[in-house]
Amino acid sequence: MLFGQKYGSVGRSDLTAIMKAGESPLMLVPGGFHEATITCPGHERVFLKSRRGFVKYALRYGYDLVPCYSIGEADLMSNPQGGWGWRFFLNAMSIPAVLPWGFPLLPLLPRRGVELVTGIGPAVKMPLIPNPTDADVKEHHQRYIAALQSLYDRLKVGTASAGRPLEVW
Incomplete structure (x- = not known):
């Protein structure tokens, strides 16, 4: 988690304290180890279907969600x-099940010549719901995924990813 110029844990107690205090801006990257695990050149993938906690906190504390995406990032490394x-099991145990391979002679460096296009979409306004229900969270999670899909569809035009769908895992 990144807020202002500080870094912090995404643990429940830390996140709750920061959001109660109204720290802004606050950046969360919801994909985590699972998203790194499914990364594959030639595919644009996000791990979001089961990641709803960030939406629940946004609703509970009145934070808007801003979709961001970098097209081509998956082409930087093979995995x-x-x-x-078993890989998701290892991830759940905080053991990243990834084996990135980038530049041939120095595999931990990213491949050269990969086109990256990064975009930031308009904020998805979240209502303040102090005790959101599962239905509330699901509804607004779908709104966020739709906004991310819309951003992706705008960004991919004219890029190497133009023919690739955004795969939401």
């Missing part, structure tokens, strides 16, 4: 695919 069950 073995498959074995999702």
Whole structure:
């Protein structure tokens, strides 16, 4: 989590304290280890279907959600695919199940010549709902995913990713 010029934990107690205090701006990256695990050149993927906690906190404390996306980022590194069950299990144990391979001679460096296009979409306004229900969270989670899809569709035009769909896992 990044807020202002500070970094912090995304643990429940830390996040709650920061949001109660109204720290702004606040940046959360919801994909985590799972998103790194599913990253694959030639595919644009986000791990969001089961990531609803950030929406619940946004509703509870009245934060808007701003979709951001970098097209081409997945092409910077190769990462073995498959074995999702055990890899997601390792991720849940805080062991990142990724094996990135970028530049041939120095594999931890990203590949050269990859076109990156980063965009920031308009804020998805969230109502203040102190005790959001599961239905509230699901509704606004869908709104966020739709906004991210819209941003992706605008960004991909004229890029190497123009023919790629955004895969929401």
